[in-house]
Amino acid sequence: MDNFAILYENLLKFSWQDIVMILLGCLLIFLAIKKEMEPSLLLPMGLGTILVNIPGSTALIGPIAELYEAGIANELFPLLLFIGIGAMIDFGPLLSNPKLMLFGAAAQFGIFFTLSMASIFFPEAKDAASIAIIGAADGPTSIAVANTLGSNYVGAITVAAYSYMALVPVIQPPVIKALTTKKERMIRMPYEQKSVSKTTRIMFPIIITVVASAIVPDATALIGFLMFGNLIRECGVLDSLSDTAQNVLANLITIFLGISVAFNMVADKFLRVDTLLIMGLGLIAFIVDTAGGVLFAKLINVFSKKKINPMIGAAGISAFPMSGRIVHKMGLAEDPQNHLLMHSIGVNVSGQIASVIAGGIILSMFGG
Amino acid sequence: MDFYFNPAGFLGRLPNMGVGMLVIFVVIGLIILTTLLINWLFSDK
Numbered sequence: 001m002d003n004f005a006i007l008y009e010n011l012l013k014f015s016w017q018d019i020v021m022i023l024l025g026c027l028l029i030f031l032a033i034k035k036e037m038e039p040s041l042l043l044p045m046g047l048g049t050i051l052v053n054i055p056g057s058t059a060l061i062g063p064i065a066e067l068y069e070a071g072i073a074n075e076l077f078p079l080l081l082f083i084g085i086g087a088m089i090d091f092g093p094l095l096s097n098p099k100l101m102l103f104g105a106a107a108q109f110g111i112f113f114t115l116s117m118a119s120i121f122f123p124e125a126k127d128a129a130s131i132a133i134i135g136a137a138d139g140p141t142s143i144a145v146a147n148t149l150g151s152n153y154v155g156a157i158t159v160a161a162y163s164y165m166a167l168v169p170v171i172q173p174p175v176i177k178a179l180t181t182k183k184e185r186m187i188r189m190p191y192e193q194k195s196v197s198k199t200t201r202i203m204f205p206i207i208i209t210v211v212a213s214a215i216v217p218d219a220t221a222l223i224g225f226l227m228f229g230n231l232i233r234e235c236g237v238l239d240s241l242s243d244t245a246q247n248v249l250a251n252l253i254t255i256f257l258g259i260s261v262a263f264n265m266v267a268d269k270f271l272r273v274d275t276l277l278i279m280g281l282g283l284i285a286f287i288v289d290t291a292g293g294v295l296f297a298k299l300i301n302v303f304s305k306k307k308i309n310p311m312i313g314a315a316g317i318s319a320f321p322m323s324g325r326i327v328h329k330m331g332l333a334e335d336p337q338n339h340l341l342m343h344s345i346g347v348n349v350s351g352q353i354a355s356v357i358a359g360g361i362i363l364s365m366f367g368g
Numbered sequence: 369m370d371f372y373f374n375p376a377g378f379l380g381r382l383p384n385m386g387v388g389m390l391v392i393f394v395v396i397g398l399i400i401l402t403t404l405l406i407n408w409l410f411s412d413k
Contacts, residue, residue: 098399104396105393116384119381120375203406204406207399215394215398358388
């Protein structure tokens with residue numbers, strides 16, 4: 001009879017917490033496949049969550065732990081992913097109108113507001129700061145900052161960051177509508193196509209790296225890898241590498257990143273009231289980011305003769321390129337002739353830059 | 369479990385909020401100025 005024990009003895013080790021986590025893993029996989037919510041990340045995360053919550057799992061102490069140590073604990077995976085993201089971004093619309101970058105800066109307000117909010121519930125500055133960076137609306141930045149600060153909540157922060165990025169089409173429109181009038185949403189912004197020289201396109205990533213890193217040295221790795229990817233794209237002599245960075249590298253790292261983040265998705269680290277708080281604070285961060293961008297655009301309109309459609313400010317949240325597209329669609333819904341895409345995408349890529357700089361600032365403040 | 373709740377924590381972090389936003393605008397401002405400069409220097413004639 002003892003020989004049959006092997007069939008059931010591990011089953012008896014399952015706790016209700018393990019089962020809840022396995023169901024959560026299934027939910028992530030469901031959302032990834034059925035709802036197409038950031039499927040490239042949520043699917044590997046979901047399966048990883050199942051793997052690490054099976055009692056006696058060899059995945060937790062074996063390959064997933066190794067991948068975590070090799071790629072997340074030292075920030076390598078998020079940084080490598082930035083090369084791919086940098087190679088995907090066309091800074092052309094931004095270079096045509098560099099002032100759009102101001103909206104990217106304004107839309108980081110949610111990060112710092114959430115830092116204050118999180119300090120109400122989390123005594124340790126490293127945790128409050130890591131939760132605040134969910135407002136960067138940029139998964140790799142959130143993972144890199146939370147890990148560097150040694151937060152106890154990396155798993156929950158990653159889930160919140162990617163979930164809300166996928167929910168940007170649900171979160172942003174009501175906030176934008178609440179803060180703008182129909183008349184404001186109908187403001188037309190004709191796009192003046194300005195030619196941007198190849199030299200400018202090549203110098204831009206180098207200049208951003210130098211300027212941002214000189215003032216915020218903690219952002220050097222984040223901004224440097226992002227701009228490295230963009231330099232590969234724009235230099236014109238590395239098309240093959242650019243293609244690899246945009247596709248193969250980004251996909252490969254996303255697979256490893258997703259499954260190794262699950263290292264933090266074990267029941268005793270995740271099933272806490274704190275996780276619900278983090279999800280709530282992450283939502284606040286996204287809402288305040290959106291509001292910050294919109295209200296800043298409205299403020300500019302008070303002083304400017306040439307009116308700006310305040311909706312484009314919302315695209316400064318990062319979440320590239322989804323946020324830019326949402327603003328464009330909202331513009332078309334109000335007025336079918338109002339094409340805001342080039343402006344909103346310009347603001348959106350500036351949000352990507354500003355969110356990385358904000359991550360560096362948070363590291364400077366709390367990385368000590 | 370103990371539930372931590374300290375409303376004063378919000379006020380305590382307001383200086384970080386101010387400094388953080390100031391630094392972002394300074395860095396972005398410098399990047400805008402430099403970009404305008406290289407646009408002007410290297411524009412396609």
